[in-house]
Amino acid sequence: MMTECDLAVAGGGLAGCLIALAVAARHPDARVLLVEGGETLGGNHIWSFFDSDVAASDRWLIEPMIAHRWPQGHEVRFPGHGRRLAAPYNSITSARLDAHVRQILGGRVLIGADVSALTPGCITLSNGRNIQAGAVIDARGGGNLAALRCGWQKFVGQTLRLAAPHGIACPVIMDATVGQVDGYRFIYLLPWDERSIFVEDTYYSGSPDLDEATLDRRIAAYARAQGWQVEAVVHREKGVLPVVHGGDFDRFWPKDDPVARAGVRAALFQPMTGYSLPDAVRFALDVAGDWPMDGVRLAQMTRSRAVRHWRRGGYYRLLGRMLFGAAEPERRWRIFERFYRLDPRLISRFYAGRSTLNDRIRILCGRPPVPIRGAMHALISPPA
């Protein structure tokens, strides 16, 4: 059978785009095809990360897509405790990702192409077209999470254009001085320029339901409370990310499923934050490092890597069980407040999903910020 390409990537989101870019860069002769159902690549997202999330040697892959960088570090705010941390912060926008990937891949991007079926060597589109490929990888995002036990990190974010400077110098990763409702609530701020600021109202909640109108109102109320006069809302996005605290990986990705996976579809994210960018970068470069592969080998390689990631994530899932099982929803903020008193290097490794054994012990030891009986109960019998 004649193949149309060597690697067909189903899904032009973060993970799919990074794989296509990495393989195209490291193997200029490889025929890569990126197949996306929407009209643009990357959806409608701002993806942010700390410098320490991505190895300096891997950074080239994402550098051209960084829309904003804050070299001066970032801040957190809790009742009675605020802190400035030195780790520089960066944001990639989906518009930048879309432009960059199209520029690099050119005609090797297929837009508006809805994938209806996959095998290790063929993508079938809903219009009936078959794309024969040397290898296929499924990067179509979340998929079916029924086999995983999840809490949720959910949010609405808006970029506000203000009538006067907002006075915020660096990103505020968590402003948890706001009213605590629907779990752990905080505001996340990204100051784009003097008068534009991204304001996101975020919840660590037991429910994935997102009452968007209420969150929009709370963002407006937060802006008013800061004394900001909003001229326009120039961007809006929303998300409901799984915070995985248990589940059955073999049911999520059955051993006999023969198709390679990437990104959230392979559970390649930090279980406590739902953030996937650090893993997506490492994973894309690993695929490029092992290239060339046929579809069967690519599936074996990606599954064994995802299994390793799942095992390493056991500790973060345990923290998730404590967060969702032990802490009364409106007291969850205490867990984060205590965490943010720890060594900044430990905090960086946590976000990168690279906590050392010492970090793991340090995070759990000391006087618990939530009642110990609840915590022990959560560990023994995790929430359903």
Ligand SMILES: Cc1cc2nc3c(=O)[nH]c(=O)nc-3n(C[C@H](O)[C@H](O)[C@H](O)COP(=O)(O)OP(=O)(O)OC[C@H]3O[C@@H](n4cnc5c(N)ncnc54)[C@H](O)[C@@H]3O)c2cc1C
């Ligand atoms: C609003 C938002 C903000 C986020 N911010 C961050 C952040 O700051 N940092 C971070 O690390 N993580 C963040 N995340 C979490 C996570 O990194 C993202 O969800 C990330 O985009 C997941 O990457 P992915 O490639 O696995 O899935 P996605 O990016 O969702 O990509 C999946 C792609 O597949 C396409 N697709 C789906 N079905 C089909 C089909 N049948 N045929 C063809 N194409 C299909 C979709 O259109 C989409 O483009 C955020 C998530 C959201 C929703």
